[in-house]
Amino acid sequence: MSTSSGVYDVHLGRWTDWSRGQVLGATLTLTRQDSGLLIAFLAFFVALVGTRFWRIVCLILHWSFSKDSPADGVHHQRQAFLRNSSNPESALWTLTDMCLSWRRNATRVWSRLLPLIALALACFVGFILAGGYSSQVTTFGTSEVLLSGANCAFVGDVGVTMNTYGSTIGPMITQAMIAAESYARQCYNPSSAPQSPSCSSAYVRKQLPPVVVDTNASCPFDPKVCQSQRGNLFIDTGFLDSYYDLGRNTPPSQRMQLRRTFHCAPLATENYRVIRNHDAHNESWDASYYYGPPENDMGNGTTSDNYTTRYSSAAYPETEELTENFAWSTERDFGIRTHYAMFWNGTHYSGMSSFNPIPELRPMNGSGSVWIRFLTSDNILFTQQTEDSWYGRDMMSTQVHKLKGMEWGNVTMFRQSIPGSPLGCQEMEQLCFTGVKGVQICGRLGSAPDSVMDIESQMEPEDKEWYIWFMTTTFETMTQARGVVDLLGTRALRARDSLNGPILGSLPEGQWQIEVQHWHATATAHLQETFLRSIIGPSNPELPKLMEVWYPNTTVEKEICASQKVVLEGYVSFSIFAIVCIFLGGGLIILLSLKLESILAWCLTCRGDRTKYSRLEWSANETLQIQRLAHEATGAGTWSRTTGTIPVTKPGDVLAVLDIGEPAHPRLRAPRTEDDRSSGEGERSMDAHGIRYPEH
Structure with missing residues (x-):
């Protein structure tokens, strides 16, 4: 996502950055052109304050050095200098010249004038630095700005026909996922730095890396259904805060946190896969996987088939067929089938499931989602046998006599002998909520509906209005890691990047873990995009004519729409608190420099004639x-x-x-x-x- 401000409606003026509180977080956003004027004025003002501060120093020193007894020329010139010196920079030259001029005509010249030189130098350097750093003090170091939310809207699918969905909402969702997958490749790839130009985005945090990535995790299911008891993958996002991580600038009494966990493992096929041969030569066969029967189309019961999925040899190409059109073939690819199940409040929810898992695959706490991805690579020829637990399952060698269009021949290659390598994952979510009482309420770690019900049951009535709009426009529209492959298909496979026709080179042993981590990164990037999309509104102006679009109506909903922080070029945000402190502090110094003589005279009146000479000498000089x-x-x-x-x-x-x-x-x-x-x-x-x- 570009940092260009062209697609964003930025709020110019005053707003509150709640990370710093209501007072310290008072913020002023200006265009970069206007901010240059403010920064220049601040620097000029600080320089003016520096000259007035020097006048205060001179007054105090003049009164301190004043005496009515006879003294030499150095003393009297020093007094005249202190009375009339206008700024520390000119004072440096004058004092230095005095030292050189009197060095042979008076005693203790350096000891009397060198401290003044040091003091003038300190004031000079100090206020130069203060002027230079005034912009750093008043700005927050980033180009964080607040979106106005003028186009804030939520696109729903209530009452939408299939034709309308296919031409409007469907492409919009897919394009958003494509952008998220591209962003994940650029910014979540370990080899890419999030500060690189290719990782330019408007997000307040370029990356939201998980707090736990365990590549040697245990089996997420019953141990007997996993291919291995160790070497599996567990990812925990930790709690992603709606403000600090996702940029929704709401007060502490309107915050939410989301936590996701992914626990994946290649599944065992022994006792869960049956291969049936239909002829004596084993040329016609099918492979059926039994991890639970599929749900019927109505979602109210299982079908008559008791297998989860089945592959047939009729779709399994011969090696000669793969090599025949190698030079110009564009149809060679992996294949993925996904089955998923939702468990809600300890019960399998068939309405949001495509199959009914066997007991070994059910969540141990009775809450969460389970999905299986069946990978086929029967259209792929591997140049080397891979040891990866998902890609390398059921590999066999095959002799390739000739690759048409190429010079190679009589090469040993490898391919999947039985399609449908299974990878099982358990995905859980946990939502937390902070309302008007300032107390964080967290749901259970499990399925999203369970966590939502947990916090809604403890919510105060005055929190419901903002919570409903917040949830509807953000967390309820985000995509889980399962949805990444559902929408993008094999495009979401990183191994596919190295595919050349039907030929694929070596893959690392943990390639399947790279894939799952990429799905997680894409889902996280999509979550970041979801928070912005609801504020920016639909990009297609025809959408409101074709379907129902919800706009904010209440004050609370409008406040939430005007609370998204982004990082954009072309704008600068200033701390109003720092600006006020500079002007108040500087104004007091200026005022004190003008009135200090009168104040000292009044305060020292009680000392009688002892201060008369000092006052008169200041006037006379x-x-x-x-x-x-x-x-x-x-x-x-x-x-x-x-x-x-x-x-x-x-x-x-x-x-x-x-x-x-x-x-x-x-x-x-x-x-x-x-x-x-x-x-x-x-x-x-x-x-x-x-x-x-x-x-x-």
Whole structure:
């Protein structure tokens, strides 16, 4: 399944990711273009916060270093620097320059300035990293988004004619299974990495591997009906959670879990198979298997035949027939017949069974499903004899004199001598449910109907509405492992991948276990697809015209339809909690940087004159106040607001200008006043505005 967003209707805006709770899980989903703007703004905001944080550091240090006793130039320049430094990056250069400039003209220069350099560097690097990682903090690391569920619908088969089923529902189910089988090959194959591009999907988890795969398991049935007591296969999925594994984003009070087990073994044929010859030359025969009689077509009793299935020599081709058309034959394939039985509440349920198993094949706990697959490979010529317990059953050698269309001849090959190699499996399910009380309720491990009845009998009335819609659109429409081969036939056999006409090379000893594990993987992939299909809705717009389609009507049903998480390219989901924390924390730092001076002044008022000097020095070291002090020292201007941010002069006051008579040592020189002229002081120069400056 592609991760392209074209087939999905994504919910843009706010939603809750329930894996993190209602507060921490508050999520904002944006398109990738819009998310780039948000990420850039966050980075800019963090940088702004960094500059304001540096101002707080400078204020605290300035007040800490302030003293009213005489001090050297390093101290006073440090104080002026701390009062006017705007950001840590410019502070690094200024402080470094101060160290180099004063290193021969003052004592303890490095010890006084190096800590400030380290502090500026820490602030600079820290907020650069904070800006870079702000996007990582606010995003969840994946492109998980929520589908809107606008097309959510469930397609039923009530009242559907055979013609309509064959042209609509049937192909839809088969295509879904084909896609699941293809996905299982790509993503559940041990040789394929789930992160590879070929394993691209919208599922929140690319793989749902079983928790137990025992390839040396015991016999799942009565020991005498199994070909071997060990070397069998047991698979346990563990509990697959509707949220964590399948992406249904519901609160903890609306969760379900599914567990499946598969226990399979090749069946013994001794005492369960009868071969009857119909002529003296053994050229006409049939092979009948007795694992329980088949049910009749009405499902209300067994037929008059007491065998499960029968194969005849009439359908068994001669070796020459297989080799005659080798070069262009496309009809050579395996064959599979399946018989299944359901056991419900300790009783064989004939309405959902194709045969009535013998006692040796019945589930020991009286609940579950049993199925047998009969494999025929009489159309296949093996180049080597296989030891596999299913494929290699009843092998015989045969001499091939000539493969038509090929150069080979007089080759010994192998083929199945008696068709119908049986493989028996027992499949069980267990459902768990968490409702409004927050308590997990689990049904028994057995047949699906038994597990469903167990949890429904303990369910609260207020849980039934969402449970019914949830079950109907997901678990009740999924396919068991048996259904994989029922729908796909021999396409579901991995051994078929190596088939070339009627010729097949060597197979590993455990090939049948590879097949069963592939069926399980396909069924699991189909379960993942089922959860998405009910939210996306039918792809065929003609379906509602041909059959009944159920749409969500109630608020609860619509909420469930709008609760499917997927992973899609082109979208980014942000943590609203993290964004709010960044803006709140940053806003507090900005506000504190603007008000800290007033807060400190108010808090330290009780200390009286001991803090007056620090407060006044902070004010006096501001750039414009230093300028005011310089001009005032020359007698220029009559100043007011001398402890504020912006000092001002009286109207008409003129300030000093630079005296560049000594370019290497410029200084301020005040303009000459009328009093100076009347006192006869010498004149030195006159500027372009007619203002004269006295000599010193």
